Amino acid sequence: MRELKRLWTWRTKADSQTANVELKGDLPAHIAIIMDGNGRWANRRGLPRIAGHRAGMTTVREVIRACDDLGIQILTLYAFSTENWKRPEFEVEYLMRLPEEFFRSEMDELALRGVRVRFIGDTTKLPEYTQETVRRSLERTRDNQGMIVNFALNYGGRADVVQAVQKYAEEVAAGRSSWAQFDEPALSAHLSTGSTHDPDLVIRTSGEMRLSNFLIWQAAYAELWFTDVLWPDFRRETLIEAIQDYGRRKRRFGGLK
Numbered sequence: 001m002r003e004l005k006r007l008w009t010w011r012t013k014a015d016s017q018t019a020n021v022e023l024k025g026d027l028p029a030h031i032a033i034i035m036d037g038n039g040r041w042a043n044r045r046g047l048p049r050i051a052g053h054r055a056g057m058t059t060v061r062e063v064i065r066a067c068d069d070l071g072i073q074i075l076t077l078y079a080f081s082t083e084n085w086k087r088p089e090f091e092v093e094y095l096m097r098l099p100e101e102f103f104r105s106e107m108d109e110l111a112l113r114g115v116r117v118r119f120i121g122d123t124t125k126l127p128e129y130t131q132e133t134v135r136r137s138l139e140r141t142r143d144n145q146g147m148i149v150n151f152a153l154n155y156g157g158r159a160d161v162v163q164a165v166q167k168y169a170e171e172v173a174a175g176r177s178s179w180a181q182f183d184e185p186a187l188s189a190h191l192s193t194g195s196t197h198d199p200d201l202v203i204r205t206s207g208e209m210r211l212s213n214f215l216i217w218q219a220a221y222a223e224l225w226f227t228d229v230l231w232p233d234f235r236r237e238t239l240i241e242a243i244q245d246y247g248r249r250k251r252r253f254g255g256l257k
């Protein structure tokens with residue numbers, strides 16, 4: 001553990017040198033990322049698609065560190081959508097095994113940083129081994145007080161809205177809520193993200209410019225930032241570029257400045 005601490009201090013120092021850029025404007029409290037382009041990254045190198053996912057996992061580690069160093073409060077990562085089940089079985093299984101590998105290697109550092117891991121999406125449909133990882137990482141980081149990292153696994157924005165309404169309807173049926181009180185905050189509170197701060201900045205890599213069913217309710221007023229960079233090539237510097245661009249935006253939320 002002491003060794004890890006030393007390593008971490010060294011890394012933080014090295015990181016803060018890179019992060020020592022002047023960030024003008026507001027810092028987004030919540031960044032959400034659609035991590036796209038793993039397959040193309042691998043294809044361009046003549047590698048199997050799963051090699052792209054593996055490289056993408058390394059980027060996940062780097063981006064968590066960078067967000068934590070920069071003082072981001074919530075990071076939400078789109079790791080597997082409700083539509084991704086349509087991929088070849090082999091690729092799906094590989095993606096389902098990645099969380100286990102990721103948390104095995106990263107848990108100590110996440111604990112040291114006080115990161116709270118959460119999951120959004122219907123995790124009950126994941127293979128048992130993935131659910132076990134979900135349970136263990138929730139348990140191990142439950143009491144941490146630092147940055148929240150939401151992993152979206154089997155997540156779909158429309159399904160999230162539907163389950164939120166269903167949950168509310170159950171409360172109405174049980175006499176704990178009423179339809180007269182059903183409003184936007186009530187729906188938000190029943191989404192898998194709960195009443196946490198909506199994303200301020202949604203980043204999508206690989207040149208695609210769409211939300212693909214990601215946080216469709218929560219991102220209603222998010223600033224969108226797109227880059228041609230493929231996810232495995234996304235670096236701390238790319239993140240800083242996005243944050244700096246965000247800082248220059250004028251957010252009016254439909255009103256006047």
Ligand code: FPP
Nearest residue numbers: 035036037038039040056057079098099102
């Ligand atoms: C989209 O790229 C990416 C995914 C469907 C998977 C994202 C997963 C990771 C980055 C690793 C997650 C790590 C953890 C710890 C859960 P694509 O395969 O659609 O790329 P393509 O559009 O180029 O084919």
